Amino acid sequence: MKRLAKTFESLRSQKRKALITFVMGGDPDVGTSLSILKALPSCGADIIEIGMPFSDPMADGPVIQLAGERALAGGCTIAKIFDMVVAFRKENSSTPIVLMGYANPVYRYGVDKFAHDCADFGVDGVIVVDLPPEEDQIVREALGNQFVDMIRLIAPTTDEARLQTILDGASGFLYYVSIAGITGAAKANLDSVRAHAALIREKTDLPLAVGFGIKTPNDAQEMSAFGDAVVVGSSIVEKIAQLREKSDRLGQDAPEMAAVLDHIRALSGALKASA
């Protein structure tokens, strides 16, 4: 069974919601970023989303834009993210990894090679923000051939007809972008998320993750009611941004790292408390 399916099944049987943590790959530098990755599962991250930095992140707010700039300045590439995944997998074979980014670097890397390397190195799913169903066939099929899931996004603007189009090619889980906006924006209106999530639930058994605008343990707890997972990004990345001020290439036991990891523990704790 695939790692993603196994994770959701096990969490469902424990009646728990998954915490998906987003970090930008290579932020603030590749060494520190790897230390953070390795520490995430023990702090309560159930699934790890790694951002692939892009020069023009059109769906991201300032926090993740700056993280991408730091990562690129530190020389991060898709190849280096795969190296990080390999190092991570030496210690952890159970926590699913999802790569998230924009189409151009993936195309430039080579779609088939990318899919192949995802499978070889232990990546379980891929989200490409600027590939809506109308344009994702090439990447989706390449990933599918390697048994890697293409995670599709659903937005508040998605109507019922489009929802069906999205579901028809979806695998792994569905990612409900809870606000019509960019990452780091204000939290979504709960009633709106409830209504959309209910509609999605009616049409599919795939696990549902809710993301965008979820920052605090309290947000995570509230939003977790509507799906199987919550995604937290900007508020983690904001804490990582502060590491930069202190020192490069931090190990996971470095005292500075505590602020990042305590935040993950608090998010995880909030989800477990509501289980």
Place this chain on the structure above:
Amino acid sequence: MQSEPKRPNSYRKGPDESGHFGPYGGRFVAETLMPLILEVEKAYLEARDDIKFWVEFDKYAKHYIGRPSPLYHAEKATQHFGGAQIYFKRDELNHTGAHKINHCIGQILVAKRMGKTRIIAETGAGQHGVATATVCALFDLPCTIFMGETDVQRQAPNVFRMKLLGAEVRSVTSGAGTLKDAMNEAMRDWVSNVHDTYYLIGTVAGPHPFPMMVRDFQSVIGKEVREQFADRYGGLPDTLVACIGGGSNALGLFHPFLDDPDVKLIGVEAGGHGVASGEHAASLTGGTPGILHGMSSYFLQDEHGQIKDAHSISAGLDYPGIGPEHAWLFDHKRVEYVSVTDEEALDAFQLCAKLEGIIPALEPAHAFAHVAKIAGSLPSDHHIVMNLCGRGDKDIFTVADKLGVKL
């Protein structure tokens, strides 16, 4: 492209139903924007088939923009180079001083049909921003213009114009603070305000249907040239020349001639310090295929797919990409794409002013620099039409600075 693409029956039929020109174009946007993009497409296709829409477009084109713009036989330039006959399509005489107003009138009418109540746009030189602010004043809609910080500085007169017209100008500090960054920020605003906002894109770029729609509105240029040339001189011109930022003035001129194989079409990209220097804005002659700003096209990028900053003396050409239809025409070799350096454009800018008493914008100065290169070696019965798509008032500060003159 590995192999030569198959020649289509017509070059004027694109894009296909999904918005692609061969492998280019498409709709590479976040799901949040997709429903809205489909709505824009629907609204435009309905408008395109509605005679009333075009009656209204023509009314504004004639009485507000001042169309048709003249086709002027530049006899002194012709004499100077001593070869081909040179004609200027005088789109710099349009209201607001450039061709951008053509697609602004068209798009604001579409936005009105859609019931949108707020307009946003990106701008480089500020010409598209001024044209957008102008139609927003005319149609009484609030508008926000995104402009890179660098451009805000080098195009200060246009920033003030936009403000006079009632627009809010937002200075964008990310990246190099030029056109690509302004476009990123406009996209971010759009995705956050889909319910009431229309993104009035300033060139034949972005997700489908924008490249097609902007081209259709700008095609008024080429249609007029066809008629004006046939009326006065008979037949068709031999060569058309236009500068290329995103490619709207060029495609507007070229599109009605794409299926006339005897008409040679030349697009002039901004060569900056020279394509070999790496500091330029020549996406076709110096770039590679990629995906950005909702479209598949040619872009300046590194080996990891990170987009590079463009460089051009002309803020309106300072964009590391190009509209997808140009990418397709490039692969098919239907249009020849060349580049002209900052220096050559600067010389052409001054030459045009002195020869013809017309101060061109730095953008069409690139086109004129190429005309200068080819005209002399062509026979006197060869007719070149160049798109003089903007006037140069906005550029006098940049040019003075380059020439070491303090204003």
